[in-house]
Amino acid sequence: MELKHDCIRDLLLELEENLKLNQTLSVSDIANLSSMKRYHQDDIVYTINKLNEAGFIKSFSYMGGGLDISEITYYGHQFLDNVRGNSIWSETKSQLSKVGGAASLSIISELASSLVKAKLGIN
Template sequence: MRRDMDLLRLLLLKLEVLHEDAHSICYYQYEELMVEGFTQDQVAYHLDLATEAGLVDQGGRGAMNGFMFKRLTWEGHDFVDAVRDNDIWKKTRQGANAAGGFSVDLLKDLAKGFIKKKISEHTGIEI
């Protein structure tokens, strides 16, 4: 199965909204985390990738048909904050695709570059 950064982004954004209690571990059925256009297997695979990448803390392992979730990690929050804006994400994806490849860290850094440019345009301050 191929890694899909759009799906990874959407899942992290969804987990951020769903999970409001920072002190509890929640169990989500995969059906609750589905993203239009993707299969349950793709969702499960990308949640595992997010865990492996250190973007989420599962807080344990659940049953085969769901995902235990404790919180986004610091890196997970940094990634979500960098790619939250749809316009920034679109530019980030275009830039990464033009370069011919990307990683989570590269996407985050590229998105942060676009955010810095946007801040500079609005404030006149170079960051």
């Protein structure tokens, strides 16, 4: 299954906006959020699982297949801060297209970070 970069960013943005302290969001809650409606539920679940493996979020499964997210981790916030701006995200995806769009989350984060630094005049 493909890990969709736009789904990663959209999910993290929605979690940041909708996830409250000491609250969880279920897959069905997330699937009903505005920007997530364009993704198939399988893509959402896969993205949640991969972001949990990467240490970007904390999620947990229930017997019977339930899946909830409890928080965005510090690493998840760092990644999100690097890809938050639409212009930076667009430029990041444009740069990724040079290699067929395939890159790891760490490469995407590094690329976006370098673009942010360049905009700020930090080398």
